[in-house]
Amino acid sequence: ARLGHVHTEAPVGSNAMTLTPAGPVGAEDISQLRARNQIVLAPEGAGKTTLAWLAAFNQVLTHTQSTLIVVNREADAEELKNKLLAILQPSTLRWNIRVRKAGGDLFNDLNQRILPDVVICSLEELVLRVLGESDKYEPILRNTGLVIVDDTESFFGPEEVHAQLA
Secondary structure, three states: OOOOEEEEOOOOOOOOOEEEEOOOOOOOOHHHHOOOOOEEOOOOOOOHHHHHHHHHHHHHHHHOOEEEEEEOOHHHHHHHHHHHHHHHOOOHHHHOOOEEEOOHHHHHHHHOOOOOOEEEEEHHHHHHHHHOOHHHHHHHHHHEEEEEEOOHHHOOOHHHHHHHHO
16 A cells, blocks of 8 residues: 655754655655655644645645645634635735635535635534535535645644544
């Protein structure tokens, strides 16, 4: 089974991430280890969240599929939505990438048959709304090509169990 890549510790004195194969030992060509599932482990400030945003934008623009980003708390989801909108606003991408947070705006879009490109939700919203009311959110779930769980180290206790179940 191909395991993909694990992004590990940055080199000493650098914030750049290195790529370490997680596949068969002795594989010389790292491109042969490409897989669908990626795990990114890096020190704080190394760019994991930025890498996730770039992957989300790539999924939208290249593969025309939605991205679901899951964060720990609802306040984190709102903050992330505002950050992404602030990044997109000065760019022409604001016309191509529609960002929504799970809840009212997303549900209104779905009622109008508009599929957002990036959907952000907390773990609680994922479990209770998106998966709990999957019939309402079916169009976005069907169109989702990438799921990102950001800052998984902040998930613990019952939240961690919910993340694993989801």
